[in-house]
Amino acid sequence: MYDSVTAKDIPSNVQMVAGYISGTYKWNAADWARFPNAVHVHIATQAYINDGEVLDVERGDATPEESVDWVIHRRAVGIDPSIYCNQLNGWPYVIQAFKNRGISEPHYWVARYDNIAIIPVGAIAKQYANSTFSGGHFDLSVVADYWPGIDKDTIVTPDEIRAIAVAILDVDLRGGKSLADAARSINAGEIAQNVVITPEQIETIVSGIISGLPVEALTLQDVETAVRNVLRSV
Numbered sequence: 001m002y003d004s005v006t007a008k009d010i011p012s013n014v015q016m017v018a019g020y021i022s023g024t025y026k027w028n029a030a031d032w033a034r035f036p037n038a039v040h041v042h043i044a045t046q047a048y049i050n051d052g053e054v055l056d057v058e059r060g061d062a063t064p065e066e067s068v069d070w071v072i073h074r075r076a077v078g079i080d081p082s083i084y085c086n087q088l089n090g091w092p093y094v095i096q097a098f099k100n101r102g103i104s105e106p107h108y109w110v111a112r113y114d115n116i117a118i119i120p121v122g123a124i125a126k127q128y129a130n131s132t133f134s135g136g137h138f139d140l141s142v143v144a145d146y147w148p149g150i151d152k153d154t155i156v157t158p159d160e161i162r163a164i165a166v167a168i169l170d171v172d173l174r175g176g177k178s179l180a181d182a183a184r185s186i187n188a189g190e191i192a193q194n195v196v197i198t199p200e201q202i203e204t205i206v207s208g209i210i211s212g213l214p215v216e217a218l219t220l221q222d223v224e225t226a227v228r229n230v231l232r233s234v
Contacts, residue, residue: 001041001125001141007031009137014038016143022049023061041150043084050074053149054109057085057094064090064097071098071106080149082107082124091123107148109141117142124148165223168202 002010003018005025010017016039019027023045032040044052047066050073057067067083074081085091087110098105110120111127117140119126124147129140183202 001143002138003041003043003127003141004138006137007034010035017041018043018054018141020045020056021052022046039150044070050077053079054082054084057083057090064093067094067106068097068101068103072103080107082109082147082149084109084111084127086110087112087120087123087126111139119144161224161227162220165220165227168227169220169223 001016001018002014004010005020007017007019007027008031012034014035015037017035018041019031021027021042021044041054042052043054043056045056045061047055047062047070050070053074055062055067055070057064062070064085071081071083083094083106085094085108091108091110094108095105107124108122109125109127110123113128113130113133115129115133117126117128119142125141125143127139127141131137131139134140
């Protein structure tokens with residue numbers, strides 16, 4: 001996942017992007033529209049803002065104590081919220097604030113710029129690279145495969161998995177079409193009613209099944225397994 005105070009500094013083809021919905025660096029509609037194919041993560045900077053999926057808890061923004069009330073308010077309107085904070089200097093204080101109030105803890109997106117893309121136990125995401133490591137005016141985070149409150153609760157049925165696998169096998173692997181063509185073919189055909197598959201997801205699926213195997217040797221079951229590993233399924 002990418003984030004920055006300046007949306008235009010982030011490549012427009014990313015799969016997941018986080019930006020501000022309040023404060024000095026608030027993104028406007030055009031900033032969000034720059035990433036039409038990305039999952040959007042909305043960050044509030046102050047606890048009195050009853051909006052967004054993530055609250056920024058750090059100096060100049062919300063405090064650990066304020067974050068508890070923000071989480072209560074977000075849950076009251078049906079949001080499964082997360083808190084962003086520094087892994088070493090903020091996270092322990094946020095955890096303690098929730099314990100002090102007897103409120104169940106939210107999900108945690110923690111920051112530690114050590115260039116190690118490993119999510120610590122108890123967190124849902126880790127911001128591991130600032131501009132020094134990322135090479136651009138943006139930060140990078142590693143995120144769990146499923147982030148509650150951010151990712152849609154899409155359930156893909158076994159029949160839909162098989163249909164997607166058949167399409168990938170015929171259109172992309174054996175048909176020689178591009179990943180984008182394969183995605184358009186799958187989505188246009190409404191093969192899976194509850195999911196829109198992206199070229200990036202197809203790339204992940206394909207890369208997971210062709211390691212050393214010729215296309216002719218692949219079975220439908222091989223592709224189904226790869227699809228199931230990428231998409232949430234029943």
